[in-house]
Amino acid sequence: MGLFSRQPKDIDSSPERDEVAVHGKPLENHEKGRWERSWPTIACGAGLFSDGYLNGVIGQVNTILSSLYSTQYTHSSAQSNVNAIAFAGTVVGQLFFGYTSDHYSRKWSLMASTIILFIFAALSAGSYGGGSINGMLSALTAWRFLLGIGIGGEYPAGSVACAESTGELKQGHRNRWFIMFTNVQIDIGFVASTLAPMIVVLACTENHLRAAWRICLGLGVIPPLSLLYLRLKLNEPEEFNRECMKNTRTPWLLVLRFYWFRLTVVSLIWFIYDFSAYSFSIYSSSWISIILGDSAPLWKSFGWNTLVNFFYLPGAISGAFISDWIGPKKALSIFVALQGIVGFIMAGCYAQLATSAHVAGFVVVYGVFLSLGEAGPGDNIGLVASKTSATAIRGQYYAIAAAFGKIGAFVGTYVFPVIQKNAPGGADSTRGGQDPFFVSSSLCILSALIAWFLLPEINQDTITYEDLRFREYLENHGWDTRQMGSKDYQMRSEESVDQAMGMQGEKPVEKV
Template sequence: MSFFKRLTVAGRQAERERAENIVHEENVDVEMPASSEKQPLITLPVVACGAGLFSDGYINNVIGSVGTILALEYGDLWSESRAKNVVSAIVFAGTVVGQLFFGVLADRWSRTNSLLISTVILFVFTALAAGSYFHGSIIGMFNILAAWRFFVGIGIGGEYPAGSVGCAESTGEIRSGWRHFIFILFTNSIIDFGFVIGAFVPYVVAAACHNEHLSTQWRVSLGIGCVFPLVLFVMRLFVKENQEFNKNSMRGARTPYWLVLKFYGPRLVVVSLIWFIYDFLTYAFGIYSSTILANIFPSGSPLTTIFGWNTVINLFYMPGSLLGAKASDWLGPRYCLILGVTLQALVGFIMAGDYANLSQPHMVGAFATVYGIFLSLGEFGPGNNIGLLAAKTCATGVRGQYYGIAAAIGKIGAFVGTYVYPYIEAAGGNDANASAQYPFYVSSSLSILSALLAFFLLPNVGQDTIQYEDARFRRYLEENGWDTTQLGLNKDASLEHVENGNGVADNKASL
């Protein structure tokens, strides 16, 4: 352990020196925050900003169990309705809308106020979804449930550009060497935890109802999703705008989008493409999940059995996310992503190549183990680090929009995957093994592409990258004639009274 500790310390020091050299070469003055072992490991803004993504995991996963219950309760009326597919998919459309809208709102108005609005949307429409009703019409109720799910998606979308970005900026106030770990813990890890709880709650509710009272089961399972946003809303009332946003936001100025596009456009394309690929390919992995469950329990098994095993499968996400979170501090997010997708691609090729043997009922244990490793590696690599890279490879003034666009393109990838993979499976024809193998050959190949994109086209991200990136962008704006004294001001603020970094009025600044 001492060897790894020395290696980690040396790596962080080298990384900091490289970043400082870049800043000095560009003749940029950077006032770095004091770094001390006495700095906290966690703060309220980090928790309050990032933890809202728990709702993303819970609400997206619980709907699968809700669909299972609705199929048992309403039979063909549910199975043959258009709402069956819409209820699950429409939340993606709402999330994309929310990511784009709140990305602009978070940059042009406020991180914290944007978060409060998204939390209210989450709470209200999750409650409405749980109470879905339409004048006694079952089909009408299905349609109303789909409509409320769209608005729930908008609330979830707001958590990405406002919450994750605010969390990333707030990690500058915690101890160096733990900033990536804490960010990942309260973003991707908590999404994964939401998935686990989203599978576990229907199990508990089904057990409490003795596998009966189906209407109560799905409404309670959805309704419990209101609890976390309510608690989070109270926490967020005490959160103030972080220092980076106050110093470097463009909320009081007209954003120079042409300069931003020239400076960050290529990087945004790469980050968005990696996120698109990650979300696109994860939808093929459901093939293995359904195979495991089909082999574990026979048709007609009680809901407690189905939901119990679903919880176990979702637990596979957690080890990779938690172990990868600290590895991101040691290796850096870029190399952690490359390592994760490369190993995942290798396991994917093995699983696809040996699918005929692994999918046999007597191989369920081995299948589940390999599948668990496969899921964990996905979280270790892109699951943990693509959001971190999106949050920390852009300047504060446009970070919400940059992150929102990248996240929205990722969600579009997930949506596209639901339509494309059936065609990839169909290419296998009547060969059942080939139909299952082809999607994984495609997915593993795309994982290798992600690794290459990250290796050649993404920058390293260190502990203090946000401060250095703001300095680098500020220098670029000045070189192109943009007045950087506008940064960090409200629209109604006077440029004749700008506070310096110590909070003292500086009357020299003017247009």
């Protein structure tokens, strides 16, 4: 069977009949109240707020540390290490928890990542290192790496469980709620990561910045703690109980033959998006410096950064609804293409936009650019990654794609300054501002083409149909799918079969 030879929509029967026939009962349980069906989605996905806050706040902390320790900090390796080390930890966490979420438990993988988050967020805030500045910065770097592992765990464990939990929600609304409690949470975290430092610096004043940066990091303890009780009450998603391979050996050769191409496509799109999205912070700092100059207080700089991050929200929130209306594939393709077009316009007009006379126009156009990115790949790449694979290997599939995204972000933060530096006239020239936009916009168009022509269509029941497709593939290659499912689910299935056979023995089956 080829990779795209049978899409979920081609399965020959109705959704309701297939779901009952294969799994025993439909996921959408109308006997449950709205809150009963919604809170698992919230509990699984909302932890990504921590990712947005803890990844974003380190930029403001870097600014405070640079102000406090001047050349001792900026001329050391600590400045780049503190920024970058969490990316490395996140990739490790994504891959590790991707494995545990498939082979052990979605719930307990989530609990472990939550505990790691609040422990190392607290330790980061209390970084000491023996009392010396270098020791303190080394401790902060180490805690940030371990914190990144917890952040990484939120991606495969939280997002895939969130996607599976949306199966109990009303059809036509599933994509929006997944997005609202994954990507929108990350973006709200980004806004909070600049708003909170602005308030803290105003409250502490610039005479007490040593306390301010520790408070900013310490606030990162609150989001994971707030979800701890909800996550403790979670049950494993029903789809996971039905389809997991935790009690058998995963047939990796068959999995790779079935999914390698699709995973490559999803990973490439995520790499391209994060390569651009995380790297464009260089532009926010450039126009903020135009507006404020060199003598502005820190809180004003943080306030303007809050405005930059706020631009993500309109696109993310509206894109959540659009994803339900036209589907994730079309939404991703259309909006990333539009983002590329706006990027080319900004590159062409950069000489006029990046001046104090037209800085307001630059801010608005740049905001549109960011919003389009969120409405497209920002909202939908995680949705695509969590719904284009079978439940049995979804955590690892998602983790690999998300890890490529983080690697793209890491590479972009280093490549974009090199592009600027090597432009004719240097980083401060017009070409130094234009060239990154040309590169990023070209990649946006490439990403749109890849998504449009190589991604499958994703509908409201794709998770169920993808599991059917994967089971059929395994059975066609001689693998016994009766090994799938948790032990509890296997026992319940055997009991159901025994009961059905007993009933048939007691009462003849009538022919219609």
